[in-house]
Amino acid sequence: MVLAGKKEAFEPLVLPYRGSLLSLAFRMTGNMEDAKEAAQETLMRAFKYLRRNDPERSFKNWLLGILVNEARKLRVDRINAPLSLETEVGSDRRLAANGPAPGDAHAARETRSQLMECLTALTAREKEIFLLRDIEELSVAEAAEALGTSSISVRVNLSRARKKIKDAILARYPHLAEDVR
Amino acid sequence: MNCRSIRRSIPLLAGNDISERKARRLRAHLERCEICRNEFRPYSAALGKVKELADRETAPEWTDTEWQALMTRTTSVRIEKRRFFSLAFGNSPFPAPLLGLALAVPAVVIGLVLWNTVLKPKSSPIVPAPAYVRRPEPTPPITAPTRQNQKEEKEPDVRSQEKSIIVARTQERERPAPRPNEPAAAQKESSQDVVSVTLVSQETGLKVVWFLDKNFEWKGEGK
Numbered sequence: 001m002v003l004a005g006k007k008e009a010f011e012p013l014v015l016p017y018r019g020s021l022l023s024l025a026f027r028m029t030g031n032m033e034d035a036k037e038a039a040q041e042t043l044m045r046a047f048k049y050l051r052r053n054d055p056e057r058s059f060k061n062w063l064l065g066i067l068v069n070e071a072r073k074l075r076v077d078r079i080n081a082p083l084s085l086e087t088e089v090g091s092d093r094r095l096a097a098n099g100p101a102p103g104d105a106h107a108a109r110e111t112r113s114q115l116m117e118c119l120t121a122l123t124a125r126e127k128e129i130f131l132l133r134d135i136e137e138l139s140v141a142e143a144a145e146a147l148g149t150s151s152i153s154v155r156v157n158l159s160r161a162r163k164k165i166k167d168a169i170l171a172r173y174p175h176l177a178e179d180v181r
Numbered sequence: 182m183n184c185r186s187i188r189r190s191i192p193l194l195a196g197n198d199i200s201e202r203k204a205r206r207l208r209a210h211l212e213r214c215e216i217c218r219n220e221f222r223p224y225s226a227a228l229g230k231v232k233e234l235a236d237r238e239t240a241p242e243w244t245d246t247e248w249q250a251l252m253t254r255t256t257s258v259r260i261e262k263r264r265f266f267s268l269a270f271g272n273s274p275f276p277a278p279l280l281g282l283a284l285a286v287p288a289v290v291i292g293l294v295l296w297n298t299v300l301k302p303k304s305s306p307i308v309p310a311p312a313y314v315r316r317p318e319p320t321p322p323i324t325a326p327t328r329q330n331q332k333e334e335k336e337p338d339v340r341s342q343e344k345s346i347i348v349a350r351t352q353e354r355e356r357p358a359p360r361p362n363e364p365a366a367a368q369k370e371s372s373q374d375v376v377s378v379t380l381v382s383q384e385t386g387l388k389v390v391w392f393l394d395k396n397f398e399w400k401g402e403g404k
Contacts, residue, residue: 007256018248023240032241040251047255115234133196134228135235140198155193162192166227176226 010047017060020136021067027131028071030116038074042067057145061138065146068128075124118168126161129154134162184210187217195224375400 014021021042026035045066046053053062119127132143133154144154170176187210193199194207211218243251378391392400 010256011252019240019242022243023238026241035241036243036247040254043251043255044258048258048260050260115231115238118231118234133198134231155198158196158198159189159192162195162224162228165231166192166224169227169230170223173230176223176230 010050013059014043014046014063017063020060021063024064024131024136025067025071027116027119027135028068028127029074034071034074034078038067038070041070041074045070058142061142061146064132064136064138065148068132068147072124072128114172118165118172121164121168122161126157126164129157130161130165133158184214184217187211187214188220191217191221191224195221195228 021039022035025038025042026032029035029038042063046063053059119130122130128147129143132138132146133140138146140151140154140158144151147154187207190199190203190207194204197204199207211221374395376393376395376397378393380389380391381387390403392402394400
């Protein structure tokens with residue numbers, strides 16, 4: 001329908017993935033501003049290149065593949081760009097303004113920081129694969145398709161990522177190690 | 182399977198990312214081996230904790246205003262037109278490599294036909310060999326003059342009496358069988374050409390044959 005010229009049909013197409021796109025972008029980029037930029041760029045590219053989508057492939061996986069590429073591009077841009085203190089402060093203020101009530105926001109931020117801190121132990125590639133497989137719950141084959149790589153590469157990186165995450169979690173929650181014994 | 186190879190597969194087993202058959206073997210090993218079991222449990226616990234943290238986490242969201250603005254901006258972008266390939270073949274049921282092959286085969290055939298008919302350079306015409314490389318006409322063997330021949334020559338034919346005939350012939354001397362000790366150069370020497378010059382007397386009919394080597398040096402004579 002969208003390709004036939006009915007542009008309004010695009011919104012119902014992407015609406016089910018509205019939340020997962022933004023949360024994955026946030027986990028990949030690590031801040032809200034970049035996450036919104038990456039997700040926005042993803043939606044725009046998805047609309048522009050909708051004709052390239054293979055109807056036999058999952059639309060969600062196609063969107064996630066674009067998002068991973070956009071987040072990667074953004075990360076490279078951020079590495080090359082000089083750091084700005086103003087941007088960081090502004091990002092935190094916006095996060096506070098858009099979030100839930102102050103008490104809940106503190107708890108959510110605490111949880112977010114714990115998860116994000118565990119994810120910092122991973123390399124960029126491992127993080128992409130871990131997020132797609134273990135958080136978004138794509139299969140290994142789907143993750144490989146979204147990332148444009150082989151299943152073997154996904155398995156190797158996934159193994160490494162899980163080992164690092166296990167170490168990070170056990171360091172943060174030592175009682176877990178005792179509970180399992 | 183030993184413990185070392187089991188431990189390599191444990192991270193994948195924790196997320197059920199290995200085949201059912203291999204998983205059964207691994208689980209059977211884990212039941213027997215306590216060290217491997219102690220290695221496996223933290224993985225399961227850590228992955229469970231990560232999923233719990235992800236579920237508890239407040240997902241970031243767009244406000245409705247932001248979302249509407251984003252949709253307006255997104256749909257204002259022009260959709261990419263069909264590329265040449267999809268324009269030409271549409272949603273072809275054939276995979277791209279097959280289509281490529283189907284195009285390549287006629288292209289090669291047309292190329293070969295063009296090459297053979299138009300583009301191939303024509304072969305050069307056959308040039309006759311120059312006169313000096315032509316093989317000389319075979320000459321009859323020289324026979325030594327016998328008494329009968331001499332008698333015939335004493336009564337020469339009218340036509341043969343008209344003038345003396347000088348015939349120069351070139352013939353190859355019969356090659357003697359190479360001797361085992363003879364050097365190769367000497368063997369080569371023996372096959373050199375010999376020139377014979379035949380002189381026939383107009384009056385008496387006497388025939389004299391001179392043999393000369395290739396340097397026109399006297400080698401002998403025959404009658």
